[in-house]
Amino acid sequence: MTLTLDFTNMMAGALPNGAGITEAQWREAAEAFRLAHRQVMGQQAQLGFLHLPTNEELLRASVAVAQDTRGRFDDVLLLGIGGSALGPIALRTALCAPQWNALTLEQRSGNPRLHVLDNVDPATIAATLARLDLSRTRVLVVSKSGGTVETMAQYLIVREALAQAVGEEQARAHLVFVTDPEVGSLRRIARAEGITTLDIPANVGGRFSVFSPVGVLPAAIMGIDVRALLGGAAHVTLLAEGEDVARNLPGAFAVLQWLSDTQHGRRIQVLMPYADPLRDLALWFVQLWAESLGKILPDGTSVGPTPLPALGATDQHSQVQLFMEGPQDKTVTFIAVRGRTDEGRIPARHADIPELGYLGGHTLGELIDIEQRATAGALAARGRFNATLHIDAIDAWHLGALMQTFELATAYAGALYGVDAFNQPGVELGKQFAYAMLGRAGSDAARTEWDALPKPDPRWRL
Amino acid sequence: MTLTLDFTNMMAGALPNGAGITEAQWREAAEAFRLAHRQVMGQQAQLGFLHLPTNEELLRASVAVAQDTRGRFDDVLLLGIGGSALGPIALRTALCAPQWNALTLEQRSGNPRLHVLDNVDPATIAATLARLDLSRTRVLVVSKSGGTVETMAQYLIVREALAQAVGEEQARAHLVFVTDPEVGSLRRIARAEGITTLDIPANVGGRFSVFSPVGVLPAAIMGIDVRALLGGAAHVTLLAEGEDVARNLPGAFAVLQWLSDTQHGRRIQVLMPYADPLRDLALWFVQLWAESLGKILPDGTSVGPTPLPALGATDQHSQVQLFMEGPQDKTVTFIAVRGRTDEGRIPARHADIPELGYLGGHTLGELIDIEQRATAGALAARGRFNATLHIDAIDAWHLGALMQTFELATAYAGALYGVDAFNQPGVELGKQFAYAMLGRAGSDAARTEWDALPKPDPRWRL
Numbered sequence: 068m069t070l071t072l073d074f075t076n077m078m079a080g081a082l083p084n085g086a087g088i089t090e091a092q093w094r095e096a097a098e099a100f101r102l103a104h105r106q107v108m109g110q111q112a113q114l115g116f117l118h119l120p121t122n123e124e125l126l127r128a129s130v131a132v133a134q135d136t137r138g139r140f141d142d143v144l145l146l147g148i149g150g151s152a153l154g155p156i157a158l159r160t161a162l163c164a165p166q167w168n169a170l171t172l173e174q175r176s177g178n179p180r181l182h183v184l185d186n187v188d189p190a191t192i193a194a195t196l197a198r199l200d201l202s203r204t205r206v207l208v209v210s211k212s213g214g215t216v217e218t219m220a221q222y223l224i225v226r227e228a229l230a231q232a233v234g235e236e237q238a239r240a241h242l243v244f245v246t247d248p249e250v251g252s253l254r255r256i257a258r259a260e261g262i263t264t265l266d267i268p269a270n271v272g273g274r275f276s277v278f279s280p281v282g283v284l285p286a287a288i289m290g291i292d293v294r295a296l297l298g299g300a301a302h303v304t305l306l307a308e309g310e311d312v313a314r315n316l317p318g319a320f321a322v323l324q325w326l327s328d329t330q331h332g333r334r335i336q337v338l339m340p341y342a343d344p345l346r347d348l349a350l351w352f353v354q355l356w357a358e359s360l361g362k363i364l365p366d367g368t369s370v371g372p373t374p375l376p377a378l379g380a381t382d383q384h385s386q387v388q389l390f391m392e393g394p395q396d397k398t399v400t401f402i403a404v405r406g407r408t409d410e411g412r413i414p415a416r417h418a419d420i421p422e423l424g425y426l427g428g429h430t431l432g433e434l435i436d437i438e439q440r441a442t443a444g445a446l447a448a449r450g451r452f453n454a455t456l457h458i459d460a461i462d463a464w465h466l467g468a469l470m471q472t473f474e475l476a477t478a479y480a481g482a483l484y485g486v487d488a489f490n491q492p493g494v495e496l497g498k499q500f501a502y503a504m505l506g507r508a509g510s511d512a513a514r515t516e517w518d519a520l521p522k523p524d525p526r527w528r529l
Numbered sequence: 530m531t532l533t534l535d536f537t538n539m540m541a542g543a544l545p546n547g548a549g550i551t552e553a554q555w556r557e558a559a560e561a562f563r564l565a566h567r568q569v570m571g572q573q574a575q576l577g578f579l580h581l582p583t584n585e586e587l588l589r590a591s592v593a594v595a596q597d598t599r600g601r602f603d604d605v606l607l608l609g610i611g612g613s614a615l616g617p618i619a620l621r622t623a624l625c626a627p628q629w630n631a632l633t634l635e636q637r638s639g640n641p642r643l644h645v646l647d648n649v650d651p652a653t654i655a656a657t658l659a660r661l662d663l664s665r666t667r668v669l670v671v672s673k674s675g676g677t678v679e680t681m682a683q684y685l686i687v688r689e690a691l692a693q694a695v696g697e698e699q700a701r702a703h704l705v706f707v708t709d710p711e712v713g714s715l716r717r718i719a720r721a722e723g724i725t726t727l728d729i730p731a732n733v734g735g736r737f738s739v740f741s742p743v744g745v746l747p748a749a750i751m752g753i754d755v756r757a758l759l760g761g762a763a764h765v766t767l768l769a770e771g772e773d774v775a776r777n778l779p780g781a782f783a784v785l786q787w788l789s790d791t792q793h794g795r796r797i798q799v800l801m802p803y804a805d806p807l808r809d810l811a812l813w814f815v816q817l818w819a820e821s822l823g824k825i826l827p828d829g830t831s832v833g834p835t836p837l838p839a840l841g842a843t844d845q846h847s848q849v850q851l852f853m854e855g856p857q858d859k860t861v862t863f864i865a866v867r868g869r870t871d872e873g874r875i876p877a878r879h880a881d882i883p884e885l886g887y888l889g890g891h892t893l894g895e896l897i898d899i900e901q902r903a904t905a906g907a908l909a910a911r912g913r914f915n916a917t918l919h920i921d922a923i924d925a926w927h928l929g930a931l932m933q934t935f936e937l938a939t940a941y942a943g944a945l946y947g948v949d950a951f952n953q954p955g956v957e958l959g960k961q962f963a964y965a966m967l968g969r970a971g972s973d974a975a976r977t978e979w980d981a982l983p984k985p986d987p988r989w990r991l
Contacts (some may be wrong), residue, residue: 073990083982104699149846174660186843187900189806189873189893190923194627198636214884217842220875220896223888227876234846244617252884273846316991334856335797335835343650354847361851371855373797375837380679381648383956384611384735385816389823391955393833394796413682414689422676422714425969426685431651434682434967438649441962442980448958461652494845494851498912500903505896509885520906521543529537529778 069395070303072316072470074454076447077323077398086395086450088326091462096322097312103482105312112360115270116474119278119387120301120467126293128265129280132243133287137178140205140241143288144195145183146221147209147281148356151245151404152185153351155281161181161466162291167187175466178290179205184225187217193223201232201241205288208244211273214250218502226371237361243282272489274355275474292463299467307475318453319456324398324476325483327452328372333398335417336372337390341379341439345460350400352473361493362486370484380438387442399446399453402469403439404461407432450503532765532930534778536916538909539785548857548912550788558784558911559774566772566780566942572985575951577732578936579739582763582929588755591742594705595749599640602667602703602971606657608644608683609671611820613707614647614733615930616744621645622809625681629843637873637874640752646687649679663694663703667750670706671743673735676712678963692850707742723802734951736817737936740929754925761929769937779937782916786860786938787912787945790834795860799852802864803841803901808921810839812863814935819878821939823955824948832946842900849904853911861908861915864931865901866923869894 079087107114136143146153154175159167159181168180177437206225210218229238244264246253257264265280267273276282278300286327287293302316311320327333336356338349353374361371377386390397408430415427426434439455446453456472458465481488499513541549569576581587598605607617623631630642644657668687672680691700706726708715719726727742728737738744740762748756765779774780789795796819796855800811815836823833839848839862850857870892877889888896901917908915918934920927943950961975 071990073985075983075989077984077985078989081986081989083890089574107716148843152843153847165653166630166660168628170660186805186840186871186898189869189897191627192873192893198632215846216884216888216896217846219885220888220891220893221883223875223878224873225721226878252879252882255882256879276766313991319991334858343648343653345544350847355849357848357855360844361855363854365802369854369856371736371851372857373835373837373851375835378648381610382613382960383680384677384820385615385812385818387959388953388955389819389833389835391823391958392825392831393819393823393835394831396796396835407651411649411654411686413685416542416685416688417714417718420714420717421679423566423681423685424676425967426682429682429967431649431654431686434678434963435649435651437963437966439958441966441979442959444957444962444979448978448982449955458889491850493911495852496853497845497900497904500906501899503890504899504903505887506927508883516910517903517906520910521537523535524537524540524543526536527540527543528533529780 069459070462071457072319075324076453078441082447082450084450088103091329092326092417096326100312100318100322101310103479107478112270115268116275117304120297120304129284129287136288140179141203142180144201145207145285146218148185148215148217150276151281154277154356155285156183157347157351158282158286161344161461162463163289175363176290179288181285182287184221187220190394196228201229206242210246211244211252213253218515274358277470281493295463296467298462299464302469303468303471317472318479321479321507322475325480327398332396333452334372335375335397337375337377337397337399339377339399341435342404342461345402346378355473355477358491359485359488360480376448380435401439401443401455403455403457405457421517530926531921533919534781535621537787538905542859544909544912546912549709554788554792558788562774562780562784563772563939569940569946573849574732577730578737580764582759582766583872591746598667598750602641603665604661605641608670608680610647610677610679612738613671613743615816616739619745619809619813620744620748623806624925624951625751638752641750643747643751646683648885649682658690666739668704672708672715673729675708675715687787701914708914713849715717724912731901739932757925758929761776761926764934765930765933779934782943783938783941789860794832794858797837799837799839799859799861800837801841801861803897804866804923807864808840817935817939820953821950822946822948826947863901863905863916863917865919867919867921
């Protein structure tokens with residue numbers, strides 16, 4: 068059970084034409100990291116995520132609800148968006164069998180399906196409700212604030228459908244809320260109606276909540292080893308206690324990306340696992356990195372790298388051409404899985420055809436591993452910054468370790484960039500405009516601002 | 530049946546602080562577009578994609594194989610990667626019911642499931658083969674070159690499994706190849722063994738092939754109205770005949786993105802449909818735009834915008850913070866669907882709670898539409914370039930129109946940037962390195978270059 072980061076291909080010396088981070092830059096950054104580490108450790112009001120992996124009480128609460136769910140319910144419908152959805156989806160894709168929801172109960176070892184509604188597309192919700200037997204469906208409503216407009220709209224529709232299917236009284240027993248311990252509409256409804264509710268601690272933000280019941284409850288319901296998941300996260304939390312960047316893996320990741328952006332113009336930062344099960348982990352990372360670091364500084368300057376999701380080997384036939392030959396504005400971080408080289412033996416056939424003959428006797432595990440190394444080497448040969456996170460296996464422990472690595476790296480990167488990694492003020496204006504159009508009370512100022520925006524100009528339409 | 534592009538929010542006047550494309554830039558670009566249009570029209574050897582929507586012979590060939598498939602087979606397994614997979618996946622997500630492969634035969638109106646293997650992850654292939662009844666599975670092997678290493682490896686494994694399940698003789702009747710009319714290994718095998726094969730015309734590249742049997746065959750098998758699909762594409766092809774950018778929608782899209790990048794530093798170009806079914810269309814666009822435009826010019830300069838996929842409203846809780854407050858380096862093109870405002874009525878409930886009470890009586894269709902407009906307005910208010918493609922409905926005609934719009938725009942953008950939009954030389958080095966490690970004949974030079982690359986440096990590992 069290890070997680071290692073090889074960043075040779077980000078450093079001067081390995082890359083041609085003087086490209087790469089110099090040893091002097093790395094040494095200076097080590098000093099900047101010391102300060103960043105201290106600053107992060109001072110933000111205790113935001114650091115709830117560091118304590119989640121060892122919070123036995125929260126874990127037991129999730130496990131109890133999971134036990135109450137399995138067997139009684141065939142389907143779990145999760146209503147949530149952003150941090151409330153991306154973590155559970157990433158865990159399902161990584162740790163459950165492929166196409167989980169299409170498997171039989173036996174193939175799922177008796178565990179329920181998990182459906183996540185993370186949008187307000189009317190067609191998706193209608194199709195989902197049409198397919199579910201609501202009398203056998205548990206509904207999780209997940210929102211840190213307890214008032215997210217998309218999730219509240221989903222909740223109103225699903226609760227009505229549930230009440231029609233099983234009656235008002237019984238509907239309450241199907242619902243589980245996951246929200247702030249004290250404030251918000253969900254908490255208020257839960258208290259008034261006695262609905263089972265699990266806590267997201269007040270000092271844990273939505274995108275840092277995967278090790279709270281937000282991620283742990285659905286994981287436990289699907290039969291994922293949640294103790295191993297939290298164990299991997301706890302391991303990384305310990306790794307990151309020291310302020311020496313050369314011994315702090317999440318810190319090293321943060322420093323490398325920050326240096327690449329601010330000193331070398333590498334402002335687009337690709338996460339590219341070479342493994343289908345990690346496809347949605349990249350999307351979870353995108354939210355974490357983008358929403359935490361894309362900020363306006365007090366002096367009005369905009370900062371923040373742009374995370375870009377990719378998947379190997381698939382994207383060798385899509386984005387890699389751009390990574391190889393496009394502007395020198397990217398870093399690529401691969402995730403490579405060791406120890407699959409005996410999986411997926413390729414039979415010998417068509418030995419007379421050069422394009423097929425040489426493949427016989429190799430394995431897919433070898434092929435995907437070789438393709439990752441070949442792509443990393445080719446990028447380096449062309450001066451393109453890249454690094455590789457190696458994991459031993461795709462299991463709960465390593466997922467926990469990876470996710471906590473990225474959460475810690477995000478906190479450090481916030482300090483390095485000089486931004487508050489834990490807020491998201493930029494989305495407020497769009498929310499206010501939507502409230503104004505929906506006629507929500509108190510949105511008059513937004514309505515005035517909205518009405519003053521330039522209207523569509525017929526000259527600029529075709 | 531219309532497709533319109535509103536780009537007010539990309540133009541000076543609509544954006545604050547002097548941001549935006551000026552009328553003078555737009556007029557100059559119109560002249561550049563005339564030249565680009567002529568140049569593209571001169572590249573007939575690459576423009577096969579323009580003629581696909583009206584190629585009756587190819588359409589009939591796909592429809593015949595589809596008819597031979599439906600009823601006889603319950604599952605279709607497509608082996609392909611890049612352009613061979615992204616188009617079929619985008620069409621399935623857009624035009625079939627949600628979670629198509631999890632539906633019953635009746636819910637699918639008797640149409641087969643479609644499984645796409647677009648990677649060489651050993652776990653995915655093993656899980657897929659374990660679930661399929663191969664005696665009722667049609668296998669499509671899709672590769673323009675007929676020798677794509679990932680697809681050949683998949684083919685060898687699947688063919689062996691098929692032969693074991695139904696016998697060597699019968700296995701041939703399950704296979705359909707889709708490849709170049711003359712050259713490549715698949716064509717050679719097809720000829721030797723009498724395997725049914727559909728053509729990708731020689732002048733159609735993989736990422737421009739969705740209206741060839743690459744996309745049309747799987748679409749027809751799933752019961753998609755392929756005549757309407759091609760009709761939408763043909764409509765846009767006609768729209769784009771003129772060299773006046775003010776009347777050429779694909780041209781306008783290309784010019785706007787090119788100007789935004791080269792004159793305004795907007796080098797990251799987001800495609801953000803507000804509709805779950807269009808989620809995978811954005812991934813198809815990413816390949817098209819990235820692989821076509823990310824190139825090294827003859828003088829050694831690297832060019833090419835970076836496409837970024839997003840999904841509304843979901844990404845308002847992920848990437849939009851970065852789009853709003855991060856560096857002024859992005860354009861956002863929304864896709865908005867008209868006419869869904871009566872879908873997904875939200876029931877009145879919890880009228881006493883301000884965060885929920887105002888939602889009752891609205892619809893999800895209204896909500897998603899309002900959120901798109903609110904986000905566009907908020908971005909514009911903060912000087913962020915954005916445009917909106919409006920479509921009337923998510924149906925085969927509009928998908929055809931959208932996809933042909935992006936294909937034409939890509940060809941025009943290639944001419945504007947001065948790159949060959951139809952090749953992908955940058956992926957060759959990684960391929961050669963992989964061949965060398967796999968021991969393929971003729972890869973000695975690559976082996977030498979590979980061996981000369983710097984090795985992982987233990988100083989840069991933790």
